[in-house]
Amino acid sequence: MSTPSDADPWLGDVHDGVAAWTRSTPPPPSAAPPPDPVAEGPAADPESVARKILLDQLTGQARTRSELAGRLAKKNVPDDVAKRLLDRFEEVGLINDAAFAREWVASRQPGKGLAGRALAQELRRKGIDDEVAREALDTIDPADEEQAARLLVRKKLRSLTRVDDTTATRRLVGMLARKGYGPSMAFSVVKDELASADREAAEF
DSSP, X not given: OOOHHHHOXXXXXXXXXXXXXXXXXXXXXXXXXXXXXXXXOOOOOHHHHHHHHHHHHHTTSOOOHHHHHHHHHHTTOOHHHHHHHHHHHHHTTSOOHHHHHHHHHHHHHXXXXXXXXXXXXXXXXXXOOHHHHHHHHTTSOHHHHHHHHHHHHHHHHTTOTTSOHHHHHHHHHHHHHHTTOOHHHHXXXXXXXXXXXXXXXXXX
16 A cells, blocks of 8 residues: 555645645745846936035035035045036136135124134134235224224123223223234223223223
8 A cells, every 4th residue: 555655746744735825934035136227327426416515515605615625525525526626616706715705804804893813813714825814804994993893892891880990901801802903902992992981991
């Protein structure tokens, strides 16, 4: 008498058949399909990416070449691509450090009451060449600079009515120093403004 396996080799193991029928055994994971280069599209052109970065950065606000170069470097734009585009943007006037420096001085000197020394430090941090910065700073009228210092002192004096003259003098001179004014001008302006307020500047 033949065994079931000899008579019916296609039957196999009954347990395996039931498991397959009830799907109790999960099917093996299918392999991921190969990448489709057509669907993924070509790699971004570094020059196009860099141009978009520059245009975005210049939208609504002027920037120095140094600032823009730093932005491109952070985005890993190749040096040769960055230099070529920065040169081109300068040629067409989209980047102009001299104009930037003049506009910076024209807005920050009266707006913030900053003296030339403080403005020079700001321009240096912006990456402006010292010679370019000097040309922009030369546009400041010394009389305007002194007037800005006086306005700063008058405004600050309103909050110093309850301190003695020595303390007031120290705080006012210190404020002007932080704004970039030299010691001589700072003390001279403070002395005059305290006198106008019927107060006396302390000697240091």
